Amino acid sequence: MQLYNTLSAEERAELIDQAGKQRLTLSFYAYAKIEDPKKFRDDLFIEWNKLDALGRTYVAKEGINAQMSIPAENMEAFRDTLEAYDFMRGIRLNVAVEQDDHSFLKLTIKVRDKIVADGLNDETFDVTNIGVHLKANEFNQILEDPNTIVVDFRNHYESEIGHFKGAITPDVETFRESLPIINEQLKDFKEDKNLVMYCTGGIRCEKASAYFKHQGFKNVFQLEGGIINYAKQIKEENIESKFIGKNFVFDHRLGERITDDIVSQCHQCGKPCDNHTNCLNDGCHLLFIQCDDCKAAMENCCSTECLEITHLPLAEQVKLRRGKQVGNKVFRKGKSDKLLFKHSGELGDKSLATAKKTTDIRQKIKIKKVLIGKAEHYYVKAEVGLFIIENNELNVGDKILISGPTTGNEEILIEKMFVNGKESNHATIGDKVTMHLPFRIRLSDKLFKIIA
Numbered sequence: 001m002q003l004y005n006t007l008s009a010e011e012r013a014e015l016i017d018q019a020g021k022q023r024l025t026l027s028f029y030a031y032a033k034i035e036d037p038k039k040f041r042d043d044l045f046i047e048w049n050k051l052d053a054l055g056r057t058y059v060a061k062e063g064i065n066a067q068m069s070i071p072a073e074n075m076e077a078f079r080d081t082l083e084a085y086d087f088m089r090g091i092r093l094n095v096a097v098e099q100d101d102h103s104f105l106k107l108t109i110k111v112r113d114k115i116v117a118d119g120l121n122d123e124t125f126d127v128t129n130i131g132v133h134l135k136a137n138e139f140n141q142i143l144e145d146p147n148t149i150v151v152d153f154r155n156h157y158e159s160e161i162g163h164f165k166g167a168i169t170p171d172v173e174t175f176r177e178s179l180p181i182i183n184e185q186l187k188d189f190k191e192d193k194n195l196v197m198y199c200t201g202g203i204r205c206e207k208a209s210a211y212f213k214h215q216g217f218k219n220v221f222q223l224e225g226g227i228i229n230y231a232k233q234i235k236e237e238n239i240e241s242k243f244i245g246k247n248f249v250f251d252h253r254l255g256e257r258i259t260d261d262i263v264s265q266c267h268q269c270g271k272p273c274d275n276h277t278n279c280l281n282d283g284c285h286l287l288f289i290q291c292d293d294c295k296a297a298m299e300n301c302c303s304t305e306c307l308e309i310t311h312l313p314l315a316e317q318v319k320l321r322r323g324k325q326v327g328n329k330v331f332r333k334g335k336s337d338k339l340l341f342k343h344s345g346e347l348g349d350k351s352l353a354t355a356k357k358t359t360d361i362r363q364k365i366k367i368k369k370v371l372i373g374k375a376e377h378y379y380v381k382a383e384v385g386l387f388i389i390e391n392n393e394l395n396v397g398d399k400i401l402i403s404g405p406t407t408g409n410e411e412i413l414i415e416k417m418f419v420n421g422k423e424s425n426h427a428t429i430g431d432k433v434t435m436h437l438p439f440r441i442r443l444s445d446k447l448f449k450i451i452a
Helices: 009-019 037-050 072-083 136-143 175-185 203-214 226-237 292-298 304-310 314-321
Strands: 023-031 054-060 063-071 107-111 132-134 148-152 162-164 194-198 219-223 243-247 276-278 287-289 369-379 384-389 399-404 408-413 432-436 446-450
Touching (some): 009 369, 023 203, 037 054, 037 072, 037 107, 136 148, 136 194, 136 226, 148 162, 175 203, 194 203, 194 226, 203 219, 226 243
Parallel strands (some): 132 219, 148 194, 194 219
Antiparallel strands (some): 023 063, 054 063, 369 384, 399 446
């Protein structure tokens, strides 16, 4: 009986690409009394693994909090696994605004003390006495009321790239930090103001609204389904978006666009940008905003120190990390004195630039491709990528797709290539191919030939 992952993220990504089927990214949560979280966890893993469901899920005695990637063809079967439990019948599934087949590459279900780390003692107040849920149109209306105070209950690196106009955006790194700060900041408005709150998918506000009602706030409201559901409703109902910018998400996408406005800056050069990067240095993994120019110049690193470390032999890099917490086990929150253009806390509503239009997911999945090989190395100074051909053949004039969780999807036309060290127009299985690439590739990247 399989209860844990047996494939690496790279192996899973390859299987997803080979399958060529559309996947849907979604999230959901439910507060409920679960007597045996460990058994609940194992039962879910067995059923979800059968459906090729991937994602990150937390279960606790208080409920479930999940972010998932599901094959589109398995959606009804997946919903059936939820409906088997009374407390998840009719549960709302927040489907992502933008889709990416690689949003999650493992199925992880963990038992925790709480499904959201809020730092609250649930025994001291009624967690079921929550605020009034508002749909998108109702939320827009209450924002127009001069007696409304709107609060973003996400963290600084989330609100920086997108938020509701006029919202209070606490300069915090965790949800638990924001609760006492907002309580103190708004202590004089408990009787006469509308306290309106929002978060990504609604789960943080579910607990926060009950907490603030316990603290004496009389008029407490929350955005139903969070920003994800709001984005869906404004599109379906063709109503104005009071949210500006991008919604941060906790998967490989690191964000989904709600409006075309860019409200943040590259943390390294100050250019308008709202794309997050995890520093490539395994001893760092700082989360920060980086534009394409800085990404190319700094090779996905947050500082010259980290850049120099990534060029060292692997043994030297491991030696430098010895005795320290391993970088990829630390989700660093994007604050560093090396990031000269980092802003958080009081954020403005001014659009700094307009984002370029992206290809719709329905157009993306029409691309037919065949897996050719994998990346072996990238020569930074020469800007040359090395690939091993494992399947089919490759020719000058072919259009190729280089794809990976960090690289994304890069399409280029082969104008010149070297096969086993010599210039050639043709490569077959077993050949080593090098070609000029204006972007960095990684060992997890796959090489595809586009055939239509």
